[in-house]
Amino acid sequence: MFALVDCNNFYASCQRVFNPQLQGKPIVILSNNDGCVIARSNEAKACGIPMGAPAFEYKKQFEEHNIHVFSSNFALYGDMSSRVMNTLSQFSPDMEVYSVDEAFLKFTGFEHFDLKELGLKMRRTTTKNTGIPVSIGFAPTKALAKIANKIAKKYPLETRAVHTIDTEEKRIKALRWTKIEDVWGIGKKHAQRLKAQNVHTALDFTKLPDAWVRKNMHVVGLRLKKELEGLSALDLEPIQNKKMIATTRSFDKPLTTLDELEERVATYAILGAEKLRRQNSHCQMLMVFLQTNPHRQDQPQYYRNIVVNHPFPTDSSIDIVRLAKMGLKQIFRANHFYKKAGVILMDITPNQNVQLNLFSQSNPKHPQLMATIDKINLSLGNHKVKFASQALDRVWKMRQEQLSPNYTTNIKDIITIKL
DNA sequence: TCTGGGGTCCTAGGGCGA
């Protein structure tokens, strides 16, 4: 049996843990630069705030409904996520952290166990340890566990936020209840195509011929169909190093000069290189892109990316910045208002098996230098050591007007209780 | 004036050598 544990309105719940006055109040969380809504509490959903809503367009609704608006605080969410995952890992040795707020757990040999009781215990423990409410779905496959979880979340009173699909009758009932567009793995395009075939529920989908699904939705679709039929086709995924590392940001204001863009791109390259070193990997290829604001059709539009290769695999910020700037120079065009840029590290390999190059070698001083910089930045925080290309004299940062304190990761932000 | 960021997997199709 698989369990899918999902935190309820995770980002909003994180804010509530340290500010209990927010219980029962509508909350929205905004994306970087306070651009658009990326998370909502149930109360905010009830006010009609859609996912992805541009914040500036909904400002009036926020005020009218007294909605509490927060900038995203990923340091807080990341730390709360690891606390939740840590608690859940006590219940099964087989666990896959699927996303920041979701985990699959495998319970081998638990078929005759009282899973409802186990689920309720998992819920109680997680809430007690972290303050974050969760919903839990149990089923024989991952795709069915997703559906069981959805039911638990939708009917918290009837299910006590724990639902189990453990009989054929319950499976059929759950599939009939699930709209095709809500099935895990069915996106907009497939849903459209399926509806044209008169497939409106997950149950309808399982009645399609295998050959049709294989032809139109490839092996991924077929695997999903088997999962919904109760035949496990997806196992827990082992933890793997990232195959690409992307660092991309929109700017707070449009940029026009190569100098300004170089600063940003250098910083993104350095952030990427740090992530690369954290997972003990090297990369030999990177992509740089830049783009104007697609929402400003009155301005000339430009998007370009370029892939550049390094002669040997490297994890040195110095090499990676040099490469990124080289790429940027080639795609930069003057007389445009740039809104976004990014650096994506690719061709990532573990650092134990680095392929050497006959003609060019890495600088032997770099590994030690990088290790020292990482160590200083880790102990002092906030990127105290900077590279010259990041422009030391200038400060630019995201717009985060409603940023909450880092209650759990910054000693200065620890909550104080007045008696 | 303001519209996010970071991933994975799969397939089609072209280049290329055997």
Added chain:
DNA sequence: TCTGTCGCCCTAGGACCC
């Protein structure tokens, strides 16, 4: 030497996820 076929590798793009 030319041509057809097959399989491998690579890349671009689509579709999906949170």
